[in-house]
Each structure stands twice: as C-alpha cells, then as structure tokens.
Amino acid sequence: xxxxxxxxxxxxxxxxxxxxxxxxxxxxxxxxxxxxxxxxxxxxxxxxxxxxxxxxxxxxxxxxxxxxxxxxxxxxxxxxxxxxxxxxxxxxxxxxxxxxxxxxxxxxxxxxxxxxxxxxxxxxxxxxxxxxxxxxxxxxxxxxxxxxxxxxxxxxxxxxxxxxxxxxxxxxxxxxxxxxxxxxxxxxxxxxxxxxxxxxxxxxxxxxxxxxxxxxxxxxxxxxxxxxxxxxxxxxxxxxxxxxxxxxxxxxxxxxxxxxxxxxxxxxxxxxxxxxxxxxxxxxxxxxxxxxxx
Amino acid sequence: xxxxxxxxxxxxxxxxxxxxxxxxxxxxxxxxxxxxxxxxxxxxxxxxxxxxxxxxxxxxxxxxxxxxxxxxxxxxxxxxxxxxxxxxxxxxxxxxxxxxxxxxxxxxxxxxxxxxxxxxxxxxxxxxxxxxxxxxxxxxxxxxxxxxxxxxxxxxxxxxxxxxxxxxxxxxxxxxxxxxxxxxxxxxxxxxxxxxxxxxxxxxxxxxxxxxxxxxxxxxxxxxxxxxxxxxxxxxxxxxxxxxxxxxxxxxxxxxxxxxxxxxxxxxxxxxxxxxxxxxxxxxxxxxxxxxxxxxxxxxxxxxxxxxxxxxxxxxxxxxxxxxxxxxxxxxxxxx
Numbered sequence: 218x219x220x221x222x223x224x225x226x227x228x229x230x231x232x233x234x235x236x237x238x239x240x241x242x243x244x245x246x247x248x249x250x251x252x253x254x255x256x257x258x259x260x261x262x263x264x265x266x267x268x269x270x271x272x273x274x275x276x277x278x279x280x281x282x283x284x285x286x287x288x289x290x291x292x293x294x295x296x297x298x299x300x301x302x303x304x305x306x307x308x309x310x311x312x313x314x315x316x317x318x319x320x321x322x323x324x325x326x327x328x329x330x331x332x333x334x335x336x337x338x339x340x341x342x343x344x345x346x347x348x349x350x351x352x353x354x355x356x357x358x359x360x361x362x363x364x365x366x367x368x369x370x371x372x373x374x375x376x377x378x379x380x381x382x383x384x385x386x387x388x389x390x391x392x393x394x395x396x397x398x399x400x401x402x403x404x405x406x407x408x409x410x411x412x413x414x415x416x417x418x419x420x421x422x423x424x425x426x427x428x429x430x431x432x433x434x435x436x437x438x439x440x441x442x443x444x445x446x447x448x449x450x451x452x453x454x455x456x457x458x459x460x461x462x463x464x465x466x467x468x469x470x471x472x473x474x475x476x477x478x479x480x481x482x483x484x485x486x487x488x489x490x491x492x493x494x495x496x497x498x499x500x501x502x503x504x505x506x507x508x509x510x511x
Numbered sequence: 512x513x514x515x516x517x518x519x520x521x522x523x524x525x526x527x528x529x530x531x532x533x534x535x536x537x538x539x540x541x542x543x544x545x546x547x548x549x550x551x552x553x554x555x556x557x558x559x560x561x562x563x564x565x566x567x568x569x570x571x572x573x574x575x576x577x578x579x580x581x582x583x584x585x586x587x588x589x590x591x592x593x594x595x596x597x598x599x600x601x602x603x604x605x606x607x608x609x610x611x612x613x614x615x616x617x618x619x620x621x622x623x624x625x626x627x628x629x630x631x632x633x634x635x636x637x638x639x640x641x642x643x644x645x646x647x648x649x650x651x652x653x654x655x656x657x658x659x660x661x662x663x664x665x666x667x668x669x670x671x672x673x674x675x676x677x678x679x680x681x682x683x684x685x686x687x688x689x690x691x692x693x694x695x696x697x698x699x700x701x702x703x704x705x706x707x708x709x710x711x712x713x714x715x716x717x718x719x720x721x722x723x724x725x726x727x728x729x730x731x732x733x734x735x736x737x738x739x740x741x742x743x744x745x746x747x748x749x750x751x752x753x754x755x756x757x758x759x760x761x762x763x764x765x766x767x768x769x770x771x772x773x774x775x776x777x778x779x780x781x782x783x784x785x786x787x788x789x790x791x792x793x794x795x796x797x798x799x800x801x802x803x804x805x806x807x808x809x810x811x812x813x814x815x816x817x818x819x820x821x822x823x824x825x826x827x828x829x830x831x832x833x834x835x836x837x838x839x840x841x842x843x844x845x846x847x
Contacts, residue, residue, distance in 0.1 A: 224557045228797055266795050274742055275587050276795055303587075319797070453585045453592060454794040458550040460570075460599045461585035486601060489578035511582065 225255050226456065228266075228319040233310045234292060242298050243341065243373040244308050245282075250318055252289040257281040259328065259349035260422070260447050260499040263293065263320030264455040265307065273303040276319060278452045278494070280424070282344035282374075283351070293318070296344040296374055322455050323498045326445050328352055332420035334360040335412070337404055337433055339425020340367070343374045345447055349422055350381040359387040361415055363407055365429070369398035405432045421445065422499075427510050434502035444502040448510075450493035463490035464497065465509040519815020527811045528818040529804070531565070531785050533763050534711030536648055536686040538565040538620065538786060541819055542776065542804045545767050545790030546571055546624035546650060546690070547596065549800075551610040556617050558797045563804060565786060566620035569610070571652045573626050574635055576602035580657060581734040586723050591742030591769070592791060593721050595657045595733040598626055603639055615645040622688065626652040628661025630675040634682060641683040648685055651676075653701075654692030654717035656739040663692035663717065669704035676708025688765065690714040693745075693752045699759035706760045714765040714788065715753040719745055742791040743769045750782055757783025757824070771799060773806020780819060781826040 234247040248265075257263065264276035283294030299308040310316070326349055328334065334353055336346040343364060353360045362382055366372045372391065382389050391399030392407040400407045404425075412419060421444035423433045430446040437444035450462035466474065466489060474488040491497065491504065529540035542565045549555060552567040561567055579599025586593045601610065606623075614621045623646045627633035633651060640646055653666035666672060672689070679687055689705035691698060693716040702713055718739025723732040731737075749768020757764040763786070766779030771792035779787050792799035807819065816822050 224554070227558055273587060274590060274791075274795065275592060317796070451583055451585055453594070453791075456554060456797070458554050459548065459585065459594070459794055460579055460596050461594060463579065463582050463584060486576075486605070487578055487599060490599075 226320050226322050227254070228317055229254055231293075231316050231318040233312050233314040233316070235312055236308070236310060239296065239373050241370045241373055244297055244299060246295045246297065246307065246310075247283075248293045248295070248316070248318060250291050250293065252286065252291055254291045254318070255321055256286060256291060257284045257293065257321035258325035259352050260326040260345050260424075260445075261321040261323050262455070262498060263318050263322060264452075266317040266319070267303070267306055268315055268317065272306050275453055276317075276455065277303040277307070278322075278455050280345045280447065280498075281321070282347050284348065296341055296347070298341055319455065323494055324496075326422040326447070326499050328356070328422070330420045330443065332418040332443065333416045334358060335408075335415070335419050335421045336360055336362045337408070337421055337423035337425070338362065338364045338378075339404060339423075339429040340365075340371050341373060342423070342425030342429075342447070343378060345424050346422065347374060347377055347381060350378065350387070353387075354381065361388050361390065361411075363390045363392070363404050363411075365392040365394075365404035365407065365425075367394045369393055372398060403432065404429060405436050408433075408436060418442070423447065431507040431510055434505070434507050437502050445499050446502060446505075447499050448493050448497050448505075450498075452494055455494045457492055457495035460492065462493035464493050464500070465489070465506040466491050467503055467506045470504045521815055522812045522817055524808045524812035527808050527816065529808060529811075531763075531819060533648065533688065533765070533786060534686045536711070540565045540804050540807075541780065541786035542800050542807070543568050543622065543765065543786060543788045544793065544800050545788035546652060548790040548793045551601075551606070551614065552619050552621065553610070553613040553617060555793070555797050559801050561617050561619035563801050564620070565804075566622050566647070567614070568622045568650050568788065569606075569614075569624050570600050571598050571624040571626040571655065572600050572603060572606045572636065573598060574603050574632050576600065576605065583733050586732040586738070588721070588723055588740065589744060591740050591744030592794075593723055593733060593738035593740055594718070595735045595738035597657045598655055603636060607640065607643065611643065611645050621646050622648045622650050624650045624652050624690070626655060626661070628658075628665075630671070630678055632661075633675060634678050637679045637682045641685065646685065648688055648711075649679075649683070650688040650690050650714060651679065652690050652717070654690055656692065656694070656718055656720045656737065657735065663694060663720070667692065667695045667701060669700045672701055673704040673708040676705050676710050680709035686711045688712045688714055690717055691756065692717045693748065693768075694720050698752050698756050702756040702760050702764075706762050710762060712763045712765060712785070713756055713760065714767055715756045715784075716749050716768055719748060741769070743771060745769045746775060750778060753779055753784055754782035754826070770803065773803050773808075773810050776803050776807050777810055777822060780822050781824070783824040783826070785820075785823060
C-alpha cells in the first residue's frame with residue numbers, strides 16, 4: 218500500500234463559454250478548462266472560485282451536469298439557481314470571464330452496479346442525473362428517470378432530460394406536487410406505483426432536496442433496493458481538509474467504522490460524522506442517519 | 512510623519528535570504544500552514560510541494576480521537592468565515608502510526624499542533640511524541656474557541672499557561688510554540704506567561720470568537736452559538752495583537768490571521784513577527800502558502816532587502832523614532 222493516497226483533483230483557470238437563463242431563476246453555465254483537467258463523472262462536484270474583486274471569499278461547491286472533452290479542452294456544464302451572494306455573482310459573469318475551478322471532487326454515482334438504473338431527481342437535483350443519463354447512454358444501458366418538482370415551472374431541464382433519454386429508449390416519469398404536470402404527488406409515491414413494473418433488481422441514483430432524499434432512502438431501505446443519494450452541504454475547502462461538512466452516519470455505519478478502527482482510511486475514520494465532500498457527496502442509503510439529516 | 516526609508520537597490524529575488532530561526536529551529540522560509548487548514552499535511556501534497564514551505568503545522572491532535580461538533584460547522588461572513596469544527600482529529604495513536612510516516616515520506620518540516628483539556632493531557636502528548644523523528648516542533652493550541660472544555664477561555668489564565676509551559680518544557684528539548692487567542696484583556700500577559708514558562712516562540716493569533724444569526728430561524732448559522740472568525744476580515748485585528756505581543760516578549764512571534772498574500776505576510780514581519788502562517792486562504796486556493804513565499808521573495812528583492820530578517824520589526828522602529836525614542840533593532844526596543 219502506498220503511503221500517500223492517490224488524489225487527482227487540482228485547481229485550474231477556467232473561462233465562461235456560455236451562460237443561459239433556463240427559466241424560474243435557473244441558470245445554465247458552461248466553463249472551459251484546460252485539457253489536463255480530469256473529466257468529472259456524474260455525481261462528482263467542483264469548487265468554483267470567483268476571482269477578485271468578488272463579493273464572496275470561499276469557493277462554491279457545484280455538482281457537474283455535463284462534461285466533455287473537445288479540441289484539447291474540457292467543457293463543464295452546471296445547472297444552478299442564483300440564490301445567495303456567490304451564485305448571484307456567478308450569474309453575472311459574461312462569456313470570457315475568468316474563474317478558478319478545483320476538482321473533480323468526491324465520489325460519483327456507481328453507474329456500473331448491476332441492476333436497472335433508476336435516476337430519481339427532485340428539482341435542480343436533475344443536474345448530475347442529466348450527466349448520469351449521458352453516461353448510461355454511452356454504456357448502451359437504458360434507464361428509468363423519475364423527475365419530480367413542486368410545480369411544472371420547477372421541472373427545469375425537462376426537455377434536456379427527455380432528449381438525453383430518447384436516444385436509448387429509456388423512459389421519463391414526471392411528478393409534480395400540485396399535479397400541474399404528470400403524476401400528482403411526490404417521486405416516492407410515483408416510484409411506489411411504477412417501480413414494480415420494471416426489471417428487478419433496481420439501483421437508485423438520486424439527487425434533490427434532503428427531505429426528498431431521506432424519503433427515497435427509506436423507501437429503498439424498506440424494500441431491500443440499493444440506493445445512492447447525492448447530498449449537499451455548506452463547505453469551505455471541499456477536499457476533506459477543513460472537516461466543515463459533516464453528515465450523521467447511521468448506527469450500522471458507526472459500528473462499522475468503529476470495528477475497522479485503524480484499518481479505516483484515516484480521513485474517513487470518524488465514527489460519528491461522514492464528510493459530504495470526501496466520503497460523499499454520493500452515499501449509499503444505509504450509510505446515513507436519515508432522521509438526523511438536516 | 513517620519514521620512515520614508517531611504518530607497519534600497521533592488522536585489523535579484525533568488526538571492527533574497529528567506530531563512531528564519533524560531534529558537535533552535537531554522538526554517539528555509541517564514542511561511543507555515545496554519546493548524547486546521549492543511550489537514551495532516553499530505554492531503555495537499557499532490558498540488559503543493561511541501562518542501563517549498565517553511566513548515567506544515569498539522570491539524571490539532573488530542574490524546575483520544577474527537578468526532579467534532581454537529582453541523583453546521585462553517586459559514587461565510589463578510590470577508591471571512593466562521594468555523595465550529597470542534598477539534599475533530601484522529602487522536603494520538605493514529606497520528607503517530609499513520610499520519611507521521613506519510614509526512615516523513617514527503618520530507619515536510621512538520622510542526623505538530625497539540626490540544627488538551629488539561630495540563631496532564633498536553634504533557635502526555637508531548638511525552639509520547641517527543642522522541643519521534645519527523646517532528647521539529649510542537650505548537651500548543653491554547654486557544655480553540657469551539658470546544659466545551661479546555662478551550663481558549665480555560666487557557667487564557669497567565670498563571671496556568673506559565674505552569675503548563677514549564678511542565679511541557681521538562682518533557683522535550685524540541686521547539687515549543689504557544690498558540691494564543693486574541694480574545695483576552697491584554698495579549699501581552701498571556702504572551703509573557705508563555706515566555707516565562709519556557710516557550711521558544713508564540714503564534715499570534717487564533718480565530719476570534721464570532722457569531723452569525725439566521726434571522727428567519729432565529730438560530731445560529733452554526734451548530735453552536737459561536738465559532739471562530741478567520742480570513743481577511745481579521746487581518747487588521749490580528750496584526751495589532753501580533754505587534755503587541757512581539758513588543759512584549761524576547762522570543763520570536765509567528766503572525767497569523769487573514770494572511771493571503773506576500774504583502775499581508777510582510778506587514779506581520781514589519782510589525783515584529785519572525786514567521787507567518789497562511790490558513791483560510793488555503794481553502795480557496797490550495798497553493799496559497801507556496802504563492803505567498805514567492806510574493807514575499809519578489810517584494811523583498813524589489814525593495815532591496817537581502818534578508819527577510821532585515822524587515823522584521825521595522826514598523827516598530829519607525830514608531831519609536833517618531834516618539835523621540837532611539838531607534839533600536841531588537842524587539843525589546845519596541846517596548847520603550
């Protein structure tokens with residue numbers, strides 16, 4: 218075993234290629250970085266650092282929604298909502314503007330796990346799942362995409378999702394809380410209705426608000442279905458150093474980490490808390506205590 | 512206004528001597544990483560050449576592993592951040608058996624940060640690590656603002672600091688650095704107490720106690736009511752504490768608080784610091800400390816300082832002259 222764990226993320230300059238309004242306050246941002254940047258996988262994130270003068274100090278973690286290599290450069294796509302000082306400043310950047318990108322960071326969705334891939338998105342949680350749909354298509358695997366939001370306006374990226382699925386005969390299932398589009402109800406109620414028809418076993422890959430992810434995790438745990446949930450947290454470094462983004466481990470995970478003791482990778486050896494950045498952001502359902510996730 | 516210093520002839524940056532001494536410890540340059548912002552050193556080793564830094568101060572190690580505080584642990588504030596990590600760390604055993612060998616392999620200059628709730632715990636840590644290869648100094652964290660026991664308030668008692676430093680001194684001949692908090696009535700009292708107890712150097716300062724309230728929830732933006740403020744917001748505050756401490760003691764002071772550039776670092780040197788620490792800047796830019804070294808070198812060369820030590824305390828000397836006191840080069844002169 219090597220004394221130094223392999224880490225491949227790095228910080229590099231980026232340029233804004235394009236920025237578009239996707240409606241309901243959502244933005245689509247495309248950055249260009251040099252070709253040496255490792256191509257992120259679905260579920261991984263990067264840290265976006267605005268260059269001075271910037272209204273914010275720390276970089277902002279952002280899930281990657283698209284990544285491709287072309288003409289010796291890497292293009293990264295992001296879907297975000299301008300809600301805070303950092304994302305509002307980001308939304309003002311024009312094509313050509315510079316910023317710094319650190320990544321790719323964290324663990325991706327394990328898309329090669331055997332079983333029918335079921336992508337479950339809540340609102341802007343669609344971002345990494347658009348990329349997951351692309352990755353599955355590239356592997357010539359079909360999937361089921363369950364996409365829910367409060368209202369039809371917030372089904373942002375719906376046409377992009379449909380386009381990505383059309384290629385491989387995968388299927389899209391839509392739910393809104395108010396019934397303004399598709400199934401009336403939440404994604405778990407929709408899953409309950411349609412999942413029995415799919416080829417078993419299922420493997421869920423989900424991203425969305427933590428309340429929704431907790432409901433998806435409980436649904437999966439109650440049925441012995443494997444589920445991988447992409448979590449969010451406020452972060453400082455994003456690289457495991459500051460220990461600033463704890464999520465509560467489940468009782469089983471606490472017991473396992475304690476039993477592993479010194480054999481556990483040192484940074485991951487905290488029995489109480491998992492770090493969203495380096496232990497996640499994608500967690501298997503059984504790893505977290507969903508009653509304590511905020 | 513005193514006259515500006517006479518213009519100096521520029522020197523090639525490569526010829527500027529950045530080496531500094533903290534007691535018996537000679538550092539290749541004055542830039543250290545601040546504890547808690549660089550992990551155990553190896554996390555950034557693939558993007559930072561650790562041998563180009565003056566040294567790496569590790570995350571604070573305690574006798575037993577600590578799980579740390581509940582979320583939220585970090586919040587951004589104007590030009591800074593609040594943290595409430597709560598000394599999460601792997602504990603003495605795993606630090607010694609897993610982390611230290613990695614740092615040795617990377618040939619970093621390692622300063623181990625140690626934390627304890629009692630003098631006994633600190634003595635146990637120093638004794639356990641005193642004879643191990645790969646640690647050149649200990650920085651004793653007397654100033655964590657985010658723990659229920661053994662935090663900054665407990666260690667703000669000068670008599671307790673002096674007695675504890677004296678006890679640790681008896682366990683090791685390695686360089687002992689005391690890291691002081693800013694939230695005290697007079698930092699000169701805690702600084703002098705550590706010097707009297709046998710400290711070789713001081714780090715000034717740790718984070719400032721701060722709060723941020725989420726008005727809609729009427730709750731803290733952290734998991735606890737308060738946290739420690741760091742980043743550019745605290746640089747002027749830290750600089751004043753550092754200057755005050757450096758004027759009160761004869762041992763070297765390491766400046767810390769909001770340093771993100773070579774100019775920031777050199778302000779601390781001019782205020783009397785011998786070395787500096789880069790902390791929160793690393794979270795935005797992992798290579799920040801290495802960049803600071805280069806920027807210090809470039810400024811010193813352009814301004815004709817052959818050695819970083821030639822700038823040390825120069826601000827103090829100018830202030831003393833202004834008041835009609837004789838200019839003296841040693842730090843004791845700043846006391847006048």
